[in-house]
Amino acid sequence: MKRPTFTPLAAAGLLALSLTMAACGSDSDANGGSDAGDGDFASVTIDHAFGSTEITEEPDRIVTWGWGSADAAIALGVTPVAIPTQSYGGDENGLLPWLAEELETQGADTPTMLSETEEPPYEEILEAKPDVILAQYSGITEDQYKKLSEIAPTVAYPEEAWSTPWRDVISITGQALGKEDEAEELLTDIDAEVAEAAEAHPEFEGKTIAAVWDAGDFYVYSEADPRVEFLTDLGFEVAPSVAENDTGESTFYYTISYEETDKITSDVLLSYHDTAELEEAFMSSDATASMQQFQDETIANVVGPDVIASVSPPTALSLGFSLDTFVTALADATANVE
DSSP, rough: OOOOOOOOOOHHHHHHHHHHHHHSSSSSSTTTOOOSSSSSSEEEEETTEEEEEOOOOSSSSSESSSSSSSHHHHHHOOOEEEEEEEETTTTTSSSOOOHHHHHHTTTTTEEEEEEEOSSSHHHHHHHHSSSSOOOOSSSSOOHHHHHHHHHSSSEOSHHHHHHHHHHHHHHHHHHHTHHHHHHHHHHHHHHHHHHHHHHHOGEEEOEEEEEEEEEEEEEEEEETTTHHHHHTTTTEEEEEHHTTOOOOOOOSSSEEOGGGGGGGGEEEEEEEESHHHHHHHTTTTTHTTTTTHHHHHHEEEOOHHHHHTTTSSTTHHHHHHHHHHHHHHHHHHHTTOO
């Protein structure tokens, strides 16, 4: 996701603003919030890469930063007061389509859309007057975490930036909101939906697959990538050629030259494209023509930033949005596997 640069506030200025906000928002009516829902919220401590965060009262005003946290909160029936703008896959306001659908279904207002910046937009977050900030799938640094924690208790990622498993994003959100049981039920429902799709397509079982993206460089996604995890949940197996040709440049993907694309062999090839024009260019390129999957007509193409974003990684709401699109494309390609 490309984000514009942002000049952060000085730490001293941020602290001063935080103290001002705390003084002005000492009771729930002053900041537009409300008392804890039913009084059953139990204090929770969530460990993460920068220490631990204690949430002592049921959050009423939630701000999310990064990916997936807003989806999880909304799926659990809690609408955040502010969420990140997502230009990739989002509408003209930066709202992702599955979020828009769920907000409409719940009759909830659209949250404030935070600027899409390299660092968290601290002033905007301050203005939202959060009780808690959820950033468990994000790239915040320890310094940024400290600044956010001066505004409100902040939950960072468990271990590494941008690497929290998508199921854990949902579980952590459930912990923070006092909705652990509901989060588990949500995960059960999602897994059941994917399992139902897999059961409806037994032809996926045991077929090898490789997932790629021709985006100026030729990206191959490795077994650790959530896009690939989604495919194995449907019954596919990661093609041995993916591991054999891994250059080790990243945990989740690697790049190869266009002269080497024929090394990525598999029963099915899943390819992502931002536009139909890029799909056409991919299918008509010499590099693609050299691939065994092209010759066997077992390439599954998916097109559109929203569809790609929905599995990059999946969220509490996005899999339901795109599951049929992926399954249809994969079924058409798998039908040609001999």
